[in-house]
Amino acid sequence: MHENTGPQRDAASTIFNLPNYHVIDAIDLPDGGRQVVIASSVPPGCPSCGVIATKVHSRRSQQVRDVPVAGTVQVVWAKRRWFCLEPACARRTFWEATDQVPRYARSTTRLRDQVVSAVITSGRAASEVAQAHGVSWWLVQAALAAAAVALPAVDEVPVTRLGIDEHRYRSVRWFRTDDGAWRRFEPWMTTLVDLTTGQVLGIVDGRDSTAVGTWLAQRSECWRERIEVVAIDPSAAFRKALRTYLPRAAVSVDKFHLVKLGNDMVTTVRQRLARTHHGRRGRKDDPAWAHRMLLLRGADTLTPRAWERLEA
Numbered sequence: 548m549h550e551n552t553g554p555q556r557d558a559a560s561t562i563f564n565l566p567n568y569h570v571i572d573a574i575d576l577p578d579g580g581r582q583v584v585i586a587s588s589v590p591p592g593c594p595s596c597g598v599i600a601t602k603v604h605s606r607r608s609q610q611v612r613d614v615p616v617a618g619t620v621q622v623v624w625a626k627r628r629w630f631c632l633e634p635a636c637a638r639r640t641f642w643e644a645t646d647q648v649p650r651y652a653r654s655t656t657r658l659r660d661q662v663v664s665a666v667i668t669s670g671r672a673a674s675e676v677a678q679a680h681g682v683s684w685w686l687v688q689a690a691l692a693a694a695a696v697a698l699p700a701v702d703e704v705p706v707t708r709l710g711i712d713e714h715r716y717r718s719v720r721w722f723r724t725d726d727g728a729w730r731r732f733e734p735w736m737t738t739l740v741d742l743t744t745g746q747v748l749g750i751v752d753g754r755d756s757t758a759v760g761t762w763l764a765q766r767s768e769c770w771r772e773r774i775e776v777v778a779i780d781p782s783a784a785f786r787k788a789l790r791t792y793l794p795r796a797a798v799s800v801d802k803f804h805l806v807k808l809g810n811d812m813v814t815t816v817r818q819r820l821a822r823t824h825h826g827r828r829g830r831k832d833d834p835a836w837a838h839r840m841l842l843l844r845g846a847d848t849l850t851p852r853a854w855e856r857l858e859a
C-alpha cells in the first residue's frame with residue numbers, strides 16, 4: 548500500500564516549490580507574461596503572543612519578487628490579516644509573515660539567497676547579477692549587506708587556501724596634530740578570504756604585519772595548521788606575520804604582480820644600460836628606447852614583425 552508521508556501538494560504548488568506556500572491560481576497575462584497567485588500554508592501565529600489565529604480579518608494582494616520559475620513570473624501573494632483572539636494579548640490583528648517572505652520583505656528569501664551566492668561564488672559585479680536576475684541593484688546590495696553582517700564563525704570554516712589583500716578604502720587624508728604640524732593619514736584595510744570559496748573571513752584595520760598577526764593569533768592552532776597556501780601580493784608587509792603564525796604554509800604570489808616585478812627589473816636594466824652607453828637617458832631614436840614596450844611583452848604574443856624589430 549502507498550501512503551503519503553507529508554501533506555499532499557497539488558501539481559502547480561510542487562512545480563513552483565516555494566516552501567510554506569501553495570499556488571491558488573496561475574494566469575496567462577495579455578502581454579505574454581505569467582502571474583502566479585500564492586497563499587501561505589503555515590499556521591498564522593500572532594507575532595506578540597504566538598497563539599495561532601483562526602479568524603481572518605481581511606485580505607490584500609502583495610506583489611513579491613521571486614526567482615524565475617520556467618521563465619519570469621509575476622508572483623502575487625494573497626495575504627491575510629488575522630484577528631488575535633487571545634484575551635490577554637494587546638494586539639488585535641496582524642498580517643501573516645513567513646520565512647520566505649518575512650515582515651516588510653518585498654522579495655522572497657530564495658531570491659535573496661540566489662543573488663548573494665551569484666555575487667559571492669562567481670565574483671560577478673552586483674550590477675551584473677541584478678540584471679541577470681531582473682532585480683534592482685539596490686536589492687542585490689541590500690541582500691549582500693545583510694549577508695555580510697553575518698561574517699562566518701571563522702574557526703568553524705576549514706580553510707586550506709588563505710588570501711590576504713590590502714585596500715585603501717578612501718583617499719589619503721591630512722590632519723593637524725596638536726603641535727600644528729600636518730600628518731598624512733592612509734586609510735588602509737586588509738581583507739582575509741577563503742580562496743576556495745571566495746568567502747570573506749575577516750577584515751582588519753591597516754596593512755601591516757601587526758594587524759594580520761593579531762587576527763591570525765586569534766585562530767586556533769588546528770585552524771592555522773590546516774592552511775597550506777597563502778596568497779599575498781609581493782609588496783605586502785605581511786610576511787613577518789606569516790613567518791610567525793603560518794610558518795609551514797607556502798606563500799604564493801599572483802601572476803600579475805610577479806610579471807610586474809620582472810618587467811620593472813627589465814626596465815631598470817635597460818635604463819642603466821642606456822646611461823652607461825650614452826651617458827644620458829634613452830631617446831626616441833635609440834632602438835632600445837623605441838622598442839621598450841616590446842621588451843615587456845610576452846614572447847608568445849609577439850608577431851614576426853615585432854621579433855624582427857627586437858632583433859635589429
Ligand SMILES: [Zn+2]
Binds near residue numbers: 594595596632633
Ligand atoms: Zn496575540
